[in-house]
Amino acid sequence: MIGIIGIVTIFGMVFGGYLLAGGKMSIILKSLPFEMIMIGGAAVGAFLISNDSAAIKHTIKDIGKVFKGPKWKPQDYTDLLCLLFALIRIARQNPIEVEQHIEDPDSSSLFSKYPKILADQEAVNLICDTMRSASMNYDDPHQVEEVLDKRMDVNLHHALHSSHALQTVADGLPALGIVAAVLGVIKTMGSIDQPPEVLGKLIGGALVGTFLGVFLAYGLVGPFAAKVKTVVEEDSHFYLLIREVLIANLHNHAAAICIEVGRQNTPAHCRPKFSELEEALKAIKQDAA
Template sequence: MFQIIGIVMLFAMVFGSYLMGGGKLDVIIEAAPHELMAILGAAVAAFLISNSMVVIKGTAAGMGKIFKGPKWKPADYRDLLSLLFLLTKTMKSKGVIALESHIEKPHESTIFARYPKVTHDHFAVDFICDTLRMMTMNLEDPHQVEDAMEKQLEKHHHEALEPAHALQSMADALPALGIVAAVLGVIKTMGSITEPPAVLGGMIGGALVGTFLGVFIAYGIVGPMATRLQAVVNEDGAFYKIIQSVLVAHLHGNAAQISVEIGRGNVPSPAQPSFAELEEALAQIPPE
């Protein structure tokens, strides 16, 4: 919502100030189509040249994240903590054997089935199950497990940020591509040097529109979108850090209730459930 408001304000403030200063939109409107074709066409071409298909698809999907915001909401963090509570409690009270059926086939698990949004996230499920599987194979050193989990998180986060970096690279290139479009306009103008000053002035003004559009789109639209996408990815990444903190706390010998409380403390403040809210959520879990 705020992103749409920001874009509307951007156009209103920039073009409003131009009109208030006595500027006329005729030159911009006339030059914009072919200038945008050169600038945006070249930017998209450079984007395709410099990125893999995975990053291209990720960037397309990331455009929705820019406007929708983070995937994980406060209720999802409560669900995740409840899921981890059930898994660690089962492991502690019933042993490794009772847990194996849940982590080997999580999509058939009665525990995972209670939290469908978490279960539909492939990385979250794999991250939980792979870590618990390591524990069932007697890898019980908390520091080793934490280190292994940290490497997985770093890899996932690095890959998730690639679309944002690709967008930022496009934003960095747009001012230079605007200059390219402007130079082409100047070349065209120089080829018509015998024309009257009024005609040459219009042609030079049209050429400068390319520089304006390149800078305007880069710093007003694409750059902020890249920053926003990076912020959303970072916020979503906190969800997976909770898994790490709870499972490592469990390995240190804490009770399931204490482990999820440690995880609750690491939930980002806007989405963090209170102690009472988490207690209520855990109390509402039906017995297995």
């Protein structure tokens, strides 16, 4: 919703101000289709040249994040802490039983309680791979933390590709607008023998290209790139929380302490209150009993 409001505000303020200042939309509307073909088409072509098919699909999909916002909501962080708490307790009480959950999470009665987490392959793999490694005596906290850091850095770098691709397009749009404007000037020079009122319209139409390139770059595509980056970075905190809790577990802290470490590393606007989380953990203990 905020993304839609932002777009409406941009168009309303730019074109509303132009009309209030006495500007006429007729010249812009007449030139807009042709300028959009040149500028938009060239931008799309450059985007296709500079990215492979997987990156193109990824970028198109990530544009939706501008309107949807972060994937992980406050309740999801609480669910994650509860899931990790249950897994850690089982791993310490019955290592054989926990293997049933981490080897086949799709069939796990524990993971199935949190379908949104189960549907995220990276979150599930991160949890299961780390706990499986610990069961195989690869449990040095510092080594495991280093491995997890590298893994998450690679994942974040990949997830940010959409933002970089959009920003590259935004950086090129003003120059493409100049290209369209120059072509408009060339067209105008071919009609130099026409009266001033005709030349004025031709020059105005040529300048629409410069306007459109700058407007698209700084009014739409650039902000889209920034928003995608913000959402991706915020969602990455979900996976960082998994790392913090599981590393605390390898340090042999009490299960409740491991979860508290995770709670305190949760982003402030998504962090559950201590009392609320405590109640949720008590419910897990009661179910286990």
